[in-house]
Amino acid sequence: MASERLFEHIVSFPDDVPTAPLHTIPLAGLRSGDQDIAKTAFAACQELGFFLLDLRGDSLGDMVIEEIDKLFDVGKDLLNLPQDVKEKYLNDAPKSFLGFKPRGQAKIETSEPDRFEWFNVGQDGLMGNTEPQSLPPLVQDQLSLFRSFLGHSQSIVGTINSTLATQLGLPANAFASLQKPTEPSGTVVRFIKAFASPATEDLRTSMIHHTDFGTITLLANILGGLQILGPDRSPGDKDAWLWVRPQPGCLIVNLGDAMVQWAGGLLRSNVHRISFAPGEQRFSDRYSLALLVRPEREASMKNLTGHGEDGEDGDLTAWEWEVKKAMALTHRAAAEGVKP
Numbered sequence: 001m002a003s004e005r006l007f008e009h010i011v012s013f014p015d016d017v018p019t020a021p022l023h024t025i026p027l028a029g030l031r032s033g034d035q036d037i038a039k040t041a042f043a044a045c046q047e048l049g050f051f052l053l054d055l056r057g058d059s060l061g062d063m064v065i066e067e068i069d070k071l072f073d074v075g076k077d078l079l080n081l082p083q084d085v086k087e088k089y090l091n092d093a094p095k096s097f098l099g100f101k102p103r104g105q106a107k108i109e110t111s112e113p114d115r116f117e118w119f120n121v122g123q124d125g126l127m128g129n130t131e132p133q134s135l136p137p138l139v140q141d142q143l144s145l146f147r148s149f150l151g152h153s154q155s156i157v158g159t160i161n162s163t164l165a166t167q168l169g170l171p172a173n174a175f176a177s178l179q180k181p182t183e184p185s186g187t188v189v190r191f192i193k194a195f196a197s198p199a200t201e202d203l204r205t206s207m208i209h210h211t212d213f214g215t216i217t218l219l220a221n222i223l224g225g226l227q228i229l230g231p232d233r234s235p236g237d238k239d240a241w242l243w244v245r246p247q248p249g250c251l252i253v254n255l256g257d258a259m260v261q262w263a264g265g266l267l268r269s270n271v272h273r274i275s276f277a278p279g280e281q282r283f284s285d286r287y288s289l290a291l292l293v294r295p296e297r298e299a300s301m302k303n304l305t306g307h308g309e310d311g312e313d314g315d316l317t318a319w320e321w322e323v324k325k326a327m328a329l330t331h332r333a334a335a336e337g338v339k340p
Ligand SMILES: O=C(O)CCC(=O)C(=O)O
Pocket: 190, 192, 212, 219, 221, 225, 226, 272, 273, 274, 288, 289, 290
């Protein structure tokens, strides 16, 4: 998450909404191999699949906080470019999610249009794994910041990966070796703008409920809006949603479906969504920044743990598996009258 500085001038998160009981894991403790901290992180990834990672007081973490502060400014400028400029970088969904997604391109649960924009900057272009992505000058001017943030945050992802693999009794590099940043993948740095909700008809979902496809997501936001579905609850139950209270200096970490597949179901990817922001925060536009890590395209999706069913998905590469999941989502959405 961003530093305290970015939290100074916002309307505060209300105290009277139900919040998710997230563990706070100090990055310094994870990086130094503290066993109690590793066990708590593992338990959080089994129970809820979400935790807060406190970056403060760790040399790597402190650099990431500074980079996030700077990237928040870039993200705001980027998503506040004139519409016709942003549309020069339109994504080619579902073939590619790189670039700009306009507001209302997808639907929410009620079939109404969504209320957010995003701009995805692919790791592959930044790392030189593929041709560079076409990007607006204000991003081009900051490529060294993007690369530095990517390197540092991938190092944090590496620590989480090795902690979880070790706790599962696997070799420490079991997960990391399937998602090397130097190999082609769908990994992106994502900027999101979820629009303010001043009117009564705005008091609905911004981004439809989903689980992340990939392995690990690192998320920074300042205003509330992210909600997690209580485990074993139904998305249609309005009391089942718990708000995540953004904390200065902390990242929100959550696991995606690929991690669950590799772990034979021993880890959890939890359903979440972006709602309108709580309390008085709903009158402001909400910006968030995420690193969404995906497996290498050619990685095997085989269950590494021997726990649970391997299923036919174990024979697929990550790329084939992602295409299969995207198709299933599209079919389900068509059947439900909802476009993802
Ligand atoms: O902005 C947020 O808080 C969540 C975004 C999210 O869930 C996603 O991009 O997958």
